[in-house]
Amino acid sequence: MLDVLIVDDSAAIRKILQRVLRQTEVPIGTVYEAGDGVEALEKLRQQTIGLVLSDINMPNMDGLEFLTKMRAEEVWKSIPVLMVSTEGTQAKVLEAVERGASGYVRKPFTAEQIKEKLVGLI
Amino acid sequence: MTTNAQAVPTISQEELVQAIRSATEEVFTTMLNVAVTPGEVFVEKEEVEPSSGVVSLIGLAGSWVGSGSLACSAGCAAKIASALLMAPYTAIDDDVLDAVAEVTNMIIGNVKTALEVHLGAMGLSTPTVIYGRNFQTRSSGNQKWTVVPFTLEEDRMCVQVCIAPNDDSGKKTTRTGFPVPHLLRT
Numbered sequence: 001m002l003d004v005l006i007v008d009d010s011a012a013i014r015k016i017l018q019r020v021l022r023q024t025e026v027p028i029g030t031v032y033e034a035g036d037g038v039e040a041l042e043k044l045r046q047q048t049i050g051l052v053l054s055d056i057n058m059p060n061m062d063g064l065e066f067l068t069k070m071r072a073e074e075v076w077k078s079i080p081v082l083m084v085s086t087e088g089t090q091a092k093v094l095e096a097v098e099r100g101a102s103g104y105v106r107k108p109f110t111a112e113q114i115k116e117k118l119v120g121l122i
Numbered sequence: 123m124t125t126n127a128q129a130v131p132t133i134s135q136e137e138l139v140q141a142i143r144s145a146t147e148e149v150f151t152t153m154l155n156v157a158v159t160p161g162e163v164f165v166e167k168e169e170v171e172p173s174s175g176v177v178s179l180i181g182l183a184g185s186w187v188g189s190g191s192l193a194c195s196a197g198c199a200a201k202i203a204s205a206l207l208m209a210p211y212t213a214i215d216d217d218v219l220d221a222v223a224e225v226t227n228m229i230i231g232n233v234k235t236a237l238e239v240h241l242g243a244m245g246l247s248t249p250t251v252i253y254g255r256n257f258q259t260r261s262s263g264n265q266k267w268t269v270v271p272f273t274l275e276e277d278r279m280c281v282q283v284c285i286a287p288n289d290d291s292g293k294k295t296t297r298t299g300f301p302v303p304h305l306l307r308t
Contacts, residue, residue: 009248010224012206012217016153019208057227059248086231086246089238107228108152 001029002122003047007040007054007066008084013107017053017084020111026122037061041069044076051122056085056096064099071100080121084109130287131185133240135268138233138283139163142270145232146281149225150274154205161271161278174255175199176219178226182234184244188265188285190230192222196253198277214253223249229281237285 004021006014014033021028032047034040036058043049052070056063063083070076080102085092088106096104103117143160150158176199179191194202200211203221211218227249234244265286272279 010220010227012203012221012224015207057231057246057248086228086235088232088235089243091243107231108149110152 001027002050003029003032004051004053005032005034005040005043005047005049007034007037007052007058007063009035009055009058013055013084017114020114021053021118023111024115024118026118035059037063037066037069040066044070049079051118052079052081053084054081056083056087056092064096067096067099067101082114082117082121084114131241132287133237133285137240138237138268138285139270141233141236142229142268142281142283145229145236146270146272148232149228153225153228154202156205156274158272158274158279161273163268163270166267166269166282166284173257176214176222176251176253177259178222178249178251180226180230180249181247182230182237182244182283182285183247183288184242185288186237186241186244186285187288188283190226190233190281190283192226192229192279192281194222194274194279195277198274198279199253201274201277219251219253223251226251230283233283241285 006017008014018031021031032043032049034043038061040054054063054066063085067081070081081100082103082105083096083101084105084107086107093104102121105113105117147158150156175193175195177191177193179189182188182190196214199214199218199222202225203211203218206221206225207217231246234246238244265284267282267284269280269282272281
């Protein structure tokens with residue numbers, strides 16, 4: 001079973017992503033939630049996470065800073081991170097990939113787009 | 123005579139309207155599975171009467187600065203949340219306000235992406251949502267709001283953007299703000 005961390009300041013998006021995850025064929029265990037990068041790092045320290053889905057624009061610590069801090073820790077380097085963000089420019093996608101994102105989905109998204117990306121990551 | 127003036131990046135009213143329409147339709151079709159019908163575009167009316175309902179605001183900043191917002195009635199906000207979260211909502215609560223904020227974030231975020239092609243990189247603030255009765259809005263600066271009304275079933279909502287070059291002129295003025303759909307007025 002794969003424990004997942006969803007990082008987004010919108011409770012609505014966290015609910016939607018959780019619903020989509022449950023529809024995949026991937027055996028999902030516990031889904032943890034964080035409202036920003038600071039909370040997300042705390043959850044990573046407390047739990048054994050196998051997959052992260054993260055927004056970019058968030059208060060306190062945005063998704064790109066969170067990604068950089070996460071990838072700086074050896075123990076979290078191999079965890080797949082799928083960025084799910086309204087930021088859709090090529091430059092932003094490239095920046096996310098350079099900082100260690102494993103995949104990128106632009107909002108608005110369909111459930112199929114998320115499922116497709118997850119199959120490639122897990 | 124020669125000039126050293128550099129061409130200032132700009133965007134036409136039609137391009138802005140098209141960006142708003144396209145982003146709104148895509149968000150509603152993709153995330154809510156609901157069709158919206160665009161209405162006749164207008165530029166901010168001079169007098170804005172007190173209004174009621176839900177207004178969600180997001181700031182844009184960069185070489186151009188401004189704001190984007192979505193305004194609708196409480197009933198329309200509940201419908202948006204019901205469609206987004208696939209659960210029935212009939213009154214305003216935290217889930218409904220959060221859903222409207224996220225829909226606004228996706229719409230204005232995609233408008234920003236379209237504008238960045240013309241105007242260069244911009245930042246996006248996190249949304250602020252206001253729900254109340256008999257309130258008025260004010261905008262700092264002199265830019266006009268471009269308002270695109272949409273019909274969502276029998277409800278009306280407005281997606282609006284005001285954006286102008288960031289000349290950092292230091293002029294601080296307060297003026298009448300954006301219009302909330304007149305149907306919301308008490």
